[in-house]
Amino acid sequence: MDTLANPLIGFATDGSRWQQLANQISGTVITPQDPQYDTARRGFNLAVDQHPAVIVAAHTAADVQTAVQFAAEAGLGISVQSTGHGIISMADENMLILTSPMTAVRVNGAAQTAWVEAGAKWGMVLQATQPFGLAPLLGSSPDVGVVGYTLGGGFGWLGRKYGLSADSVNYFEVVTVDGRLLRVSATENSDLFWGMRGGGGGLGIVTGMEIRLYPVTTVYGGNLFYPVDMAHEVMARFREWTAVAPDELTSSVLIMNFPPIPDMPEVIRGKSFVMVRGCYCGPADEGEALLRFWRDWRAPLLDDFKTMPFSAVATISNDPVDPLPGLSSGAWLRELHDDVIDTIIDRAAPHNGPSPLIFAEVRHAGGAIARMDAAANAYGHRQETLLLQLVGVTPTPEVHEALSQFVNEFKLALQPWLAGVYMNFLEGGESRQRVQEAYPVEKYSRLMQLKAQYDPENRLRSGFNIPPAR
Ligand SMILES: Cc1cc2nc3c(=O)[nH]c(=O)nc-3n(C[C@H](O)[C@H](O)[C@H](O)COP(=O)(O)OP(=O)(O)OC[C@H]3O[C@@H](n4cnc5c(N)ncnc54)[C@H](O)[C@@H]3O)c2cc1C
Known part of the structure; x- marks a missing residue:
């Protein structure tokens, strides 16, 4: 890294x-002298304070190719960002290529596909595809970037029925660090195609991709709220519910600590709940029948499960849309054992004071994700079915550090039950340190070989921290 960084001094200021x-x-x-610099270097996560040597807001694949060549001449490392939702390594002293201006989405209704440029957010794709009666495999937030999400796998509310977003890519258009523009598919540059579906963005800069779409316009989805002191019973019941759940149902259970902020509805403001949330993409009456398992058991405090247009799927998780400083962590869980439930309640629910977490959520995976041939692409842990995510808001570096320690201890307490990590839910230092836990040994070593082939000097530094094989 240092050998690349030295020559830029003088060049970057030229x-x-x-x-x-x-x-x-x-x-x-x-450049750092420009008034737009501070806005341009920002990501969604305001806890990231990065200072690139230069920022290139690309409009075309040709822009990316030219930028990459200039970066090479200047000896600069390269970082890529579309929304800044998942920054792993800060772009300090690198050329930061922003794909955010590249937002074209073109739908082919007959073929059930969409061509999506690298700066598009999921909401744009959802809006473009719904009039055709089709849906993409977005996650909980339509504000997340399509490409970054997909490179890490991409697990959303249609996941158990239709698989990961990475499993639904027909081809990528990619600029390599030596400036070539490649089409990457099952038949062209198929080694890269294997590595980019789940292996992160370290192998090349995606400028666009074609994805498959699915016939979903209406779902039965929402949230059930129960008192947080019922958390053990609810989580144990979730274990039963999901054991026999059809693939049409993707669901989660969480402890949610709503912040005491004024724009929150009073009924939930500053309060904690145990919640069951989900999305059923089959006939609504079947979805409703599945919910009887809960409604016939105990009346929830709040129940907003209903038939909804898929265009409103973001209301299920209600993720924030305005940038804020935060921390996300997570891990695969072997099972929702009683001890796991107790540990989650112990750390995530309030006890004599608030928990530092906004939520601790366990998402139910499996279904089509697990049925896909594990060798088909780089994504690891396809067989795991329970994904824990821990999220908190961190207004200052000190709070960030304290929460990071809290989360480490939380996961240490769960250690016997952990089964590796899902890269999309990790950020920053933890992501860089734990990347090997996302893959079986042979996949990780194949990704290192690919990195050695396509980026031997590790110039592309914003992807997962997978070094080139030596
Ligand atoms: C509110 C919220 C909700 C989320 N929900 C889900 C969810 O339901 N399911 C899920 O799986 N994940 C989810 N995530 C995680 C998300 O998928 C990752 O953070 C992802 O990396 C975000 O991609 P991005 O392009 O928006 O972010 P960015 O920070 O812009 O990009 C993230 C990384 O992707 C790579 N990258 C981005 N664009 C390119 C490119 N064109 N070429 C090469 N590499 C590139 C880079 O390495 C970059 O560092 C969520 C995150 C947030 C903040």
């Missing part, structure tokens, strides 16, 4: 050089 780059692309070049 404004005329960046002016040349600006003259050759249709996008924008932003």
Whole structure:
């Protein structure tokens, strides 16, 4: 890294050089001297304070190719960002390529596919596809970037029925660090196609991709709220419910600590609940019948499960849309054993004071995800069915550090039950440290070989921390 960083001194401050780059692309070049610099270097997660040497807001694949060549001449490392929802390594002293201006989405209704540029968010794809009666495999938030999400796997509310987003890619268009523009599919550059579906963004810069779509316009989805002191019973019952759940149902159980902020409805403001949430993508009456398992058992405090247009799927998780400083962590759980439930309640529910977490959620995976041939692409842990995610807000670096320690201890307490990590739910230092836990040994070593082949000097530094094989 140091050998690459040294030559940039002088070059990066040579404004005329960046002016040349600006003259050759249709996008924008932003240097630390420019007034837009502070906005451009920001991501969704405001806890990330990165200082790239130069920022290139790309408008086309050709812009990305030109930018990559300039970065090589300057000896700069490269970082890529669309929304900044999942920053793993800060872009300090690198060229940061922003794909956010590249937002084209073109739907082919007959073929049930969409071409999506690298800066598109899921909400844009959802909006473009629903009029065709089709849906993409987005996650809980339509504000997340399509490409970053997919490179890490991509597990959303249609996951158990239709699999991961990575499993539904027909082809990628990719700029390699040496500036080539490649089509990457099952038949063209198939080694990269294997590695980019679940292996993260370390092998090349995706400028667009074609994805498959599915016939979903209406779902039966929502949340049940129970008192937090029922958490053990509810989680144990969730274990029973999901043991026989059809693939059409993707669901989760969580302890939710709603923050005491004024724009929160009073009924939930500052309060904690144990919640069951889910999305059933088959006929609504079947979804309703599945919910009787809960409604006939104990009346929830709040129950907003209903038939809804799939375009409203974001209301199930209600993830924040405005940038904020936060921390996300997680791990696969072997089972929702009583001891696991007790540990989650012990750490995530309030006891003599609030928990530092906003939520601790266990999502139910499996179904189509587990049925896909494990060798088909780089994604690991296909057989695991319970995914724990821990999320908190961290307004200062000190709070971030304290929460990071809290989360480590939480996971240490769960250690006997953990079965590896899901990279999309890790960020920053934890992501860099634990990447090997996301893959079986042979997949990880194949990803290292691919990195050695496509980026031997590790110039592309924002992807998962998988070094080139030596
Ligand atoms: C509110 C919220 C909800 C979420 N919900 C889900 C969910 O339901 N399911 C799920 O699986 N994940 C979920 N995630 C995690 C999310 O998928 C990851 O954080 C993902 O990395 C975000 O991608 P992005 O492009 O939006 O973010 P960015 O920070 O812009 O990109 C993340 C990383 O992806 C890589 N990357 C991005 N674009 C490119 C490109 N064009 N070429 C090469 N590499 C690239 C880079 O390595 C970059 O560091 C959620 C995250 C948040 C914050």
